Amino acid sequence: MAGKHIIILGPPGSGKGTQAVRIAEQLSLRHLSTGDLLREAVTSGKELGLKAKAFMDRGLLVPDELMLGLVQEQLGGEEGGWILDGFPRTLPQAEALSAMLDKSGVIVDHILAISVDPQVVVKRVSGRRVCESCKAVYNIETLENGEDTPCEKCGGKLIKRADDEEATILRRFEVYKDQTEPVLDYYKSRVDGIVAVDGSRRIDEITAEIIRALK
Numbered sequence: 001m002a003g004k005h006i007i008i009l010g011p012p013g014s015g016k017g018t019q020a021v022r023i024a025e026q027l028s029l030r031h032l033s034t035g036d037l038l039r040e041a042v043t044s045g046k047e048l049g050l051k052a053k054a055f056m057d058r059g060l061l062v063p064d065e066l067m068l069g070l071v072q073e074q075l076g077g078e079e080g081g082w083i084l085d086g087f088p089r090t091l092p093q094a095e096a097l098s099a100m101l102d103k104s105g106v107i108v109d110h111i112l113a114i115s116v117d118p119q120v121v122v123k124r125v126s127g128r129r130v131c132e133s134c135k136a137v138y139n140i141e142t143l144e145n146g147e148d149t150p151c152e153k154c155g156g157k158l159i160k161r162a163d164d165e166e167a168t169i170l171r172r173f174e175v176y177k178d179q180t181e182p183v184l185d186y187y188k189s190r191v192d193g194i195v196a197v198d199g200s201r202r203i204d205e206i207t208a209e210i211i212r213a214l215k
Contacts, residue, residue: 004029004081004214005106007088009184010114011176012169013121013128014199015206018137019114020085022207027081027214032074034086036135038062039161041070056163059171061179064092072100089176094183098190110193110214113184118173120200125169129158 004027010016017033024031038056041049048070052062071087088094101108127140129147133156143149143158151158163172188194195213197206 004083004109005101006081006083006110006112006214007108007187008083008085008112008114009180010112010197010199011116011118011121011180012163012172013125014114014116015124015203016112016114016199017085018203019112019197019206019210020083022203023112023210023214024083026207026211027083030080030082032071032082032084032087033135034067034070034084037070037074039135057168059163059168059175061089061175064090064096067093068096068100071097075100075104088183089180091179091182091186094186108187108191110195111184111187111191112195112197112210114197114199114206116199118170121169121173122166125164126166128160128164130161130164131156132159133157 006023006029008016008020008023017035020031020033023029038049038052042053042056043049048066052066055062067087067089071084075082088097124139129138129140129143130136131138131151131154134151134154136151136153138149138151138158140146147158149158150156162168184194193214195210197210199206
């Protein structure tokens with residue numbers, strides 16, 4: 001499975017980031033999260049990050065030209081398998097990614113399409129906390145000391161991201177339906193391995209289903 005190339009799609013709060021990390025670990029794939037890469041660019045004050053920040057804070061998609069440059073830099077010369085999380089988010093991005101991969105002879109083996117009800121998303125996001133250092137994701141309901149619980153992986157501080165506020169997440173969900181759902185239709189005619197995933201269930205159940213489907 002090490003040579004697999006997988007794209008995971010799903011609305012914000014669907015758990016795609018959590019699943020992407022788990023799948024990458026179990027199948028020895030590189031996890032490429034454009035969301036994490038963008039936030040790192042913002043934190044470091046890079047030009048791309050400064051341009052992207054205004055869009056991210058309002059729950060809007062980062063313009064294609066910024067995202068394409070970032071992804072091309074990450075995928076350039078990359079060998080082995082990967083799971084791409086957070087990209088493509090628009091039809092033009094999907095078409096540009098296909099052109100990029102075609103040139104390098106890379107084939108997308110599977111699309112993981114996670115679906116979830118908006119109200120489930122709101123409940124999840126209101127309690128989501130992310131490690132400031134290693135980006136591990138938690139839910140406040142399961143943290144022993146609530147906000148003061150350190151990250152179990154690295155001991156870092158857990159924070160609530162600005163783009164995880166309820167109003168922002170609902171806006172991002174609407175943007176996803178309008179601009180990202182058509183991406184799934186695009187891949188249905190190009191990729192044989194489309195895996196539909198019910199994202200409303202327990203994390204372990206979802207992971208187990210995905211692994212079975214990929215095998």
